[in-house]
């Protein structure tokens with residue numbers, strides 16, 4: 623079974639929680655998952671690297687922008703997500719598209735998936751949790767396809 627690295631940063635903790643839900647979803651499909659903060663990530667020896675950041679004042683966090691510029695991310699498969707007020711349950715509105723475009727432009731790796739999550743709390747928290755866990759399941763499936771293709775090559 624292949625390995626997934628989840629890389630992120632947070633100021634208020636929402637993205638911490640979202641990362642945990644994504645991990646739960648991916649592990650429920652048998653994936654092996656490691657988590658690193660953007661500024662502490664070292665080895666990128668993984669089948670899929672998932673990079674997430676909250677948006678503050680229209681920008682992704684600097685630590686995540688710096689991570690995406692890393693030279694050793696080249697030729698790696700990368701999934702991107704943003705966490706923001708504008709990101710209601712993965713729907714693409716104009717602002718979310720702009721945030722994701724900036725991440726994609728910076729990323730030296732090959733972007734295979736991108737999405738957004740809302741910083742939902744209260745009654746919406748449960749729905750947000752299952753949306754994030756579903757994303758975790760989806761990335762496990764993307765990673766599996768990659769892993770199988772490499773083994774067959």
Ligand SMILES: Cc1cc2nc3c(=O)[nH]c(=O)nc-3n(C[C@H](O)[C@H](O)[C@H](O)COP(=O)(O)O)c2cc1C
Nearest residue numbers: 632633634635636637676677679680706707708741
């Ligand atoms: C000072 C401040 C600025 C923000 N700016 C934006 C913004 O420009 N666009 C947006 O969609 N959300 C914005 N947000 C919402 C945050 O992205 C959202 O609260 C997110 O969940 C924070 O993630 P974190 O708790 O992991 O740090 C802002 C929140 C704060 C407190």
